Every structure is written in structure tokens, then in C-alpha cells.
Amino acid sequence: MSETKVPYKIYLEESEMPKSWYNLRADMKNKPAPLVNPGTGKPLTAEELTPIFCEELVAQELDETTPFIEIPEEIRSFYKMYRPSPLVRAYCLEEKLQTPAKIYYKFEGNNTSGSHKLNSAIAQAYYAKKQGLKGVTTETGAGQWGTALSMACAYLGLDCKVFMVKVSYEQKPFRREVMRTYGASVVPSPSETTDVGKKILAEHPGTTGSLGCAISEAVEAAVKNPGYRYVLGSVLNQVLLHQSVIGLETKTALDKYGIKPDVIIGCAGGGSNLGGLIAPFMGEKLRGEADYRIIAVEPASCPSFTRGTFAYDFCDTGMICPLAKMYTLGSSFIPSANHAGGLRFHGMSTILSQLYHDGYMEAVSVEQTSVFEAAEQFARVEGILPAPESSHAIRVAIDEALKCKETGEEKTIVFGLTGTGYFDLVAYEQYNNGEMTDVIPTDEDIAASVAKLPKVE
Ligand SMILES: *Cc1c(COP(=O)(O)O)cnc(C)c1O
16 A cells, blocks of 8 residues: 555544453463462462452463453443544654654553553453452552553542652652542552551651552552552553553554554553553564564663563562562662653563563663653654653654664654653753753662572572
8 A cells, every 4th residue: 555545643443443452471482480479489379369469350460371351341431432542653753854764653642641551440440340349559650550540440439549659749749639639549659658668768768769669558558458459550461461452453553554563662661561562563473473673662770671680579679579570670779760750660571571581572771861852852743742751662763763764774663652741841841951860770789689689499
């Protein structure tokens, strides 16, 4: 099909929206390593997981053989309020860069929470409701997950307790108010409301917190309150499963115009948007049906893939969560106050970790000043004000497009634009004032936290 026929935005009909999520693990020969009980050193069973997580989500977490899992009708109806999300051809950016590359982005910021996280929030809240629970507890970094979960809980009439990483709580008071407007209670983490929070505060007075700390607190709050379970916005297999809706829609949209991407790029915090975006493409790659270059982009301040170790580690700073085999900087690693709050996690999805380990994808790290430079360039030509997290993918998409300019290659680049940056204006202000700096951990910093990895195997 001739290229001029590709519209600025490729939308799908309601009837073309996915009816099932795609479980990438079904096509992986080397399955991701199982979650392990830190007490026994043995893989966690469903019985051990159900006091923490909702039953149906535990089943999804442990299912590594079913390729397609039906999306319940109620969740599909909710998706229809804000999906399908547009796949945009970045004609204006291509023009500005004078690149022969064809750039597409899947825009997930078209809902009030402003990110892809709502795709999993509604699924997790739905299963909690179905189980007859009173409410859920969670952590939030930059606030996008907490906001998404608040929206989903409000819709279903569930109580929602959010532990928000302190640096974001302070930098983003408006995020907090959106969550409260949707009925959630929001506590800055580490807090004095949990034992683990008190312990972390005693050991690191004045800490600005981390996702790892907030996870510990939220898990403790779930286990101690009857009728509550803990839900997590990234990292877990179930979250990547729900986020596959991003990739499935992207693939359907590209297929409509006979477009085959060469490079697929996404930012990686815990790996959920990237895992979701690449799912059907990686499936083809694993089955030997097609090949794609897949690039994970992470902040230089929290470089789990590029400078981490592939090993079992705690998912949380308080060391009360299960152990996951992943690329990690060590659960005691507390990243500098980088503005991409959603990318400040020390570990990475076990699925993506295994795929990276097996050479199916690449990873690069980028510094935040160059990320904001890309964000501004993008905003000025494409109109959308991108989230700092998303802008990591923009940075590398632009870099790849500029390489094409040098070589004359007409590559097709697809990247995930995970959300909008309206709540990140303190960061934009710093950048605009020329006050933003790049804080990169030293090898000694990383070695110190990696030395504390738990001994497993
Ligand atoms: C949370 C978040 C991310 C990173 O999380 P992943 O699980 O790695 O996808 C990226 N972008 C935005 C806008 C986010 O809110």
C-alpha cells in the first residue's frame, strides 16, 4: 500500500479491539524464573500468594502456558471509554528531523490518569471486586499508577489506599488531589503508619523514598487489614499480560496498512508498558515468524538492565516481598531524585529480564537532560506534552531516526508514548531554567547494593 495512505492517526473500530490478552510466556522456551519464597528458597505456590494478591490474579501470575486469556466483558466495556488508543504517524517530527525514517507512536495518555497504567488498574480492581474484597492497597511512584487505580476503584466502588513515594508526594501535590478526588487515601512513603516504614525512616532519615519502600508498606497494610489485597502497577507477569492490549492494538493498526516495524522502542521502569507493547511482536520473534529490533530505554540514574545483575532479589526495599530473578541494582539501591518517578525501580520484570538475558532485546540508558531536550522537541512539533518517563523512548526514537538520516535508511520506528506530563511541570521548570542535572550512580554505589543481594540457588 502506498505510503501517503497512512493517516496521521490510525484508529481501530470497536470490533477490532482485542478480546483476549496475550500471555507472552506461552511462547518463551526459557520461561522466566518463578517467584521464590525468601523464607524457604522454594518457588511460591498459589496458596502462599493468595493472602497478598487476589485469587484470579495469582492464577494469571503463575500461568505460563495459556497463550490467550479472555478479557472479561466488564473490563472490555471500561476499555471502550478510553480505548482504542491512537497509533500516530509522527509526520511532523519526521519533517522536523529531516529523516527518511517513518516514526509511529502509540499514545496511552488519552485518559484522566494520563498513562497506560489504567489498562491493568481496571483489570486488577475488577478481580478484587469479583472476589468480594473491601479494598486494595498499593504504592505509587510518580503518581500515575495511584491515579489509575483510584479511577478504577471509584468506578467499581472499592476502597483504595495509596503509599506515594515521598519525593513525588512533595513534587506533585496536584496528582495527590486527583487521587483523593477519586476517593483514594494517600500517604507519603516511607511513613510512620507501617512497621517497615518506621524501620526505613530510622535507617535512612530524610530519605525521599523509592518505589521499593512504598511497595513494602503497601504489602504490610494489605496483609494486616482483613478484606484487603495488594495490587502492583508494574513488574509482575499479570501486569504485562494486561498491558498486552497496547501491543495487540498496535499490531492490528499496523497490519491494516501492511506496515512492518523495524525497531520497537519503549521506556522501562518495571517493564509493563514495554512488555505490553512488544508482546505480539516478541511472540512472532520467539516463534521465528518475524524479526524486530527491540530497545528498552532506562534512566542513567537507575540503570537496571545496562548496569544491573541478573539474579534473585527482593522486589521491595523492606525485604518482605517474594524474590524475583531479574536484572537488579539491589533492593537497597535508592536512586537519586530523577524526575522520571515511574522509572525509579531497582529491578525489572522477570519476563523482560529473561528475554534480555537470552538476547531477544537490547537496552540503553539515557541522561535526564537529554531526555527533556527530546521531550521539548517532540512537544513543539507533535503537540503532546509527554511524561518524562515516555520521553526516554522519544529520546531513543529520535536518535534512531537521526541515524537513518545519516545512512539514508527508511526504517520504520514504533515507540510507546506512555503518558502526558501535565503533573511534571516542576521538572520542566527545572529544565527550562537550566537547573536540571544528571546524577549517575558510581560503580561503587551499585556494587554496594548488589553485594547485599540475597543468596538463592
Ligand atoms: C509508570 C510509567 C512508566 C514506567 O512503568 P513500566 O511498568 O515500565 O511501563 C512509563 N511511563 C509512564 C507514563 C508511567 O506512568
